[in-house]
Amino acid sequence: MKNLWTPWRMSYIQGQDDSANSCIFEAGMGKTHEKESLLLYRDSLTVVLLNRFPYANGHLLIAPSCHESELDGFTQEENLALISMTRNAVSILRKHLQPNGFNVGLNLGAVAGAGRPDHLHFHVVPRWEGDHNFMTILAEVRTIPQHIEQTFDLLLPDFQELLNSGGINK
Numbered sequence: 001m002k003n004l005w006t007p008w009r010m011s012y013i014q015g016q017d018d019s020a021n022s023c024i025f026e027a028g029m030g031k032t033h034e035k036e037s038l039l040l041y042r043d044s045l046t047v048v049l050l051n052r053f054p055y056a057n058g059h060l061l062i063a064p065s066c067h068e069s070e071l072d073g074f075t076q077e078e079n080l081a082l083i084s085m086t087r088n089a090v091s092i093l094r095k096h097l098q099p100n101g102f103n104v105g106l107n108l109g110a111v112a113g114a115g116r117p118d119h120l121h122f123h124v125v126p127r128w129e130g131d132h133n134f135m136t137i138l139a140e141v142r143t144i145p146q147h148i149e150q151t152f153d154l155l156l157p158d159f160q161e162l163l164n165s166g167g168i169n170k
């Protein structure tokens with residue numbers, strides 16, 4: 001069994017435990033990006049993470065910087081920033097991963113399927129023709145930890161460029 005030990009897999013599993021005790025959208029606080037926490041973007045209004053438990057490669061979580069659970073808890077400025085970042089994220093994913101479509105969604109409350117019900121966030125999931133195929137999903141699950149780091153490196157430059165060009169409202 002010794003040959004099955006893989007350090008990246010361990011940190012993947014440990015990260016799962018750590019994130020249960022704190023808000024994942026506050027990871028890397030004070031930084032504009034951090035690979036360890038899969039933080040692709042942070043400014044005063046929005047946060048973008050690669051989902052550590054993706055439904056597909058490139059599955060992003062887009063949240064307001066403000067720790068708030070309800071849609072009516074945000075200012076108009078925060079609302080605008082959230083939808084603008086969603087638009088930008090779709091554009092960046094389209095450029096790098098060439099999906100055929102996207103699921104963009106919001107789960108409000110644990111009963112609705114929110115894994116992190118205390119901090120509102122949009123899911124942006126790229127979709128490809130035939131990606132519902134069961135074997136494809138199995139293959140994806142098996143290799144995702146490695147995909148995540150590669151995908152992070154692929155997407156980060158565009159999110160940094162976005163930040164350097166004045167952020168979301170360009």
Ligand SMILES: [Zn+2]
Pocket residue numbers: 023024025026066067068118119
């Ligand atoms: Zn939070």
